[in-house]
Amino acid sequence: MKKILALVEQRCGVILDVSLEILQKGAELAARSGSELVAVVPGNNIGSLAAGLVSKANVVLVADNPLLEHYNYETYSYLLSTLIKEQSPELILIGNTTTGMDFAPGLASQLNLPLITSCIDFQLTDGKLIGIRQMYDGKVNAEVTCAPSASYVVTVRPGSFPVQERVPLAGRIENVTVALKAPESTKFIESIEAALSGVDITKADVLVSVGQGIGDKKNIPMFEELAALLNATLSCSRPVVDKKWLPKERQVGSSGKTVKPKVYLAIGISGSFQHLMGLKGGTIIAVNKDPKAPIFGVADYGIVGDMFQVVPVLKEKVKALKNP
Amino acid sequence: MDIIVFVKRVPDTTEADIVISPDNRSILERDLVFDINESDKYAVEEAVQLKEKLGGTVTAITLGNEASEDILRRCLATGVDKAIRLTDAAFANTDAYALAKILAGSIKNMKYDLILTGVQSADTLQAQVGGYLAHFLGLPHCTVVNDMEINGSLAKVHRELEGGLEDVVEIKLPAVLTIQTGINEPRYVSIMGIRKASRLEIKVGGLIDIGLDAGSTGEAGSPTKLAKLYIPQSAKAVEILTGSIADMAGKLAGILKEKGG
Numbered sequence: 215m216k217k218i219l220a221l222v223e224q225r226c227g228v229i230l231d232v233s234l235e236i237l238q239k240g241a242e243l244a245a246r247s248g249s250e251l252v253a254v255v256p257g258n259n260i261g262s263l264a265a266g267l268v269s270k271a272n273v274v275l276v277a278d279n280p281l282l283e284h285y286n287y288e289t290y291s292y293l294l295s296t297l298i299k300e301q302s303p304e305l306i307l308i309g310n311t312t313t314g315m316d317f318a319p320g321l322a323s324q325l326n327l328p329l330i331t332s333c334i335d336f337q338l339t340d341g342k343l344i345g346i347r348q349m350y351d352g353k354v355n356a357e358v359t360c361a362p363s364a365s366y367v368v369t370v371r372p373g374s375f376p377v378q379e380r381v382p383l384a385g386r387i388e389n390v391t392v393a394l395k396a397p398e399s400t401k402f403i404e405s406i407e408a409a410l411s412g413v414d415i416t417k418a419d420v421l422v423s424v425g426q427g428i429g430d431k432k433n434i435p436m437f438e439e440l441a442a443l444l445n446a447t448l449s450c451s452r453p454v455v456d457k458k459w460l461p462k463e464r465q466v467g468s469s470g471k472t473v474k475p476k477v478y479l480a481i482g483i484s485g486s487f488q489h490l491m492g493l494k495g496g497t498i499i500a501v502n503k504d505p506k507a508p509i510f511g512v513a514d515y516g517i518v519g520d521m522f523q524v525v526p527v528l529k530e531k532v533k534a535l536k537n538p
Numbered sequence: 539m540d541i542i543v544f545v546k547r548v549p550d551t552t553e554a555d556i557v558i559s560p561d562n563r564s565i566l567e568r569d570l571v572f573d574i575n576e577s578d579k580y581a582v583e584e585a586v587q588l589k590e591k592l593g594g595t596v597t598a599i600t601l602g603n604e605a606s607e608d609i610l611r612r613c614l615a616t617g618v619d620k621a622i623r624l625t626d627a628a629f630a631n632t633d634a635y636a637l638a639k640i641l642a643g644s645i646k647n648m649k650y651d652l653i654l655t656g657v658q659s660a661d662t663l664q665a666q667v668g669g670y671l672a673h674f675l676g677l678p679h680c681t682v683v684n685d686m687e688i689n690g691s692l693a694k695v696h697r698e699l700e701g702g703l704e705d706v707v708e709i710k711l712p713a714v715l716t717i718q719t720g721i722n723e724p725r726y727v728s729i730m731g732i733r734k735a736s737r738l739e740i741k742v743g744g745l746i747d748i749g750l751d752a753g754s755t756g757e758a759g760s761p762t763k764l765a766k767l768y769i770p771q772s773a774k775a776v777e778i779l780t781g782s783i784a785d786m787a788g789k790l791a792g793i794l795k796e797k798g799g
Binding site: 225284285287288311312313315316317318319320323324327328329330331332344347348349350351352353354355356357358359360361363398399400401402403404405406407408419420426427444445446452453455456458462465468469470471472476477479484497499500501503504506507510511512513514515516517518519523524527528530531532534535 | 549551552553554555556558565634635638660661662663664665666667668669670672673674678679680681682694696697698699700701702703704705706707708709710713719720723760761762763764765766767768769770772773774776777778779783784786787788790791792793794795797798
């Protein structure tokens with residue numbers, strides 16, 4: 215029987231959303247092509263977590279081992295390459311997480327398999343893989359094809375296949391007995407969380423969020439004033455943190471915070487997918503001079519224009535509405 | 539400590555209007571401004587800071603046509619000691635896998651303790667070269683590094699994870715690290731500095747120098763192929779506010795009041 219293999223990632227006992235997404239997509243493909251979906255779950259003391267996955271895959275391979283407590287390239291790639299050789303799946307699905315990004319290229323080249331990373335969609339027809347992925351700040355989609363292969367590796371961008379209600383599968387659990395060696399060249403020391411100094415953007419009802427379009431740190435006060443007028447909190451996209459214009463705790467996005475405000479006013483933010491990953495719901499308003507900026511693809515309202523002309527007038531209008 | 543840093547020249551497309559070429563496999567480069575890839579800029583700064591602290595040399599290497607020499611000059615002006623440009627007709631349409639093979643070949647006779655490159659290039663956003671490179675060189679690697687410290691033959695690095703988390707990992711050198719934006723503050727490079735660097739030699743190498751045959755590079759050596767590019771259609775219809783600045787700002791203030799309460 216043909217197989218599709220999906221890697222399930224968990225952190226502190228919680229399965230990552232993207233893992234549930236690839237399981238769903240994998241189950242769909244498996245049902246259509248009459249293949250079997252095999253979920254691989256690496257970790258330590260993960261028996262109960264794995265038991266919860268029998269409704270989402272035909273086979274759940276549980277790799278429960280103290281050496282898999284934390285991600286390590288050597289142990290992960292050894293485990294997966296061994297399982298892939300045993301199972302010979304025609305497709306290997308991995309989330310395009312920082313972990314997936316770290317081991318997918320090495321794994322694919324060890325096994326001599328074609329790899330397409332960060333796919334937002336893909337098709338496997340008659341043994342041929344086509345992946346759809348984004349390029350150039352999300353302004354262009356690319357169709358990527360592969361040299362014919364018995365098996366392909368795909369990393370899937372988080373959020374590409376939102377999870378829906380599905381008829382549960384009746385999968386079976388199998389324990390993996392791959393003999394792992396302690397890693398030699400890389401050693402896990404600890405996990406740390408970026409320190410917070412008081413501002414919690416996840417609690418705000420209204421966020422005024424700025425991107426690198428603001429041009430300079432000296433422009434920050436202008437947006438702080440706007441935020442104050444709106445009883446809003448000031449947040450930002452990654453480049454603003456990289457340039458040290460605002461601290462990390464203000465960052466919205468996959469490597470920053472996930473926010474659910476009532477209103478999100480994005481100023482000078484182009485809307486990279488990493489940024490949009492951190493934005494869940496609410497009314498999104500974008501001010502940007504580039505009408506093709508991806509932020510307009512998710513916004514409810516937009517102004518195409520120069521923020522330095524719009525924001526001063528906006529402040530006056532907001533004041534006028536407060537004190538009619 | 540001898541460090542090699544791989545860099546790429548990419549177009550800045552954040553505010554640019556993108557036009558797809560008639561071949562549907564590339565974008566038109568006219569009207570686009572090119573610069574060193576953002577995360578590579580941080581990788582170069584990190585390499586130069588390490589050299590300033592620990593001694594040794596930094597070599598910057600890129601694959602590209604003559605126009606790519608401007609980013610190598612920028613590297614030299616930043617404090618990089620040697621610059622190499624790889625070019626060959628056989629490199630056309632090389633994917634990330636074959637690119638990493640070329641890059642690995644280009645340093646086979648060099649001495650190094652550390653290899654750095656950016657997390658991903660801003661044009662293709664694949665984040666593959668670092669992992670492939672480590673595989674071809676038989677070296678350990680860590681990707682998405684946002685902090686690092688060298689202790690003798692070990693590096694202590696912070697790997698950026700999702701949601702503000704980081705893993706601290708110790709890795710044996712030599713190793714390949716992919717550097718994330720924000721790890722340092724890239725120094726300002728003056729026009730004067732770049733002009734001065736223009737007098738320095740940029741070594742040019744091709745297929746013969748890296749010891750690969752043409753079949754391992756270009757389309758023949760690439761397991762993946764960029765078949766088609768297209769502009770995606772947006773799924774959601776945004777309401778664009780129109781009128782004068784005052785009109786737009788007035789409408790926006792009303793929406794903010796209504797939706798934000």
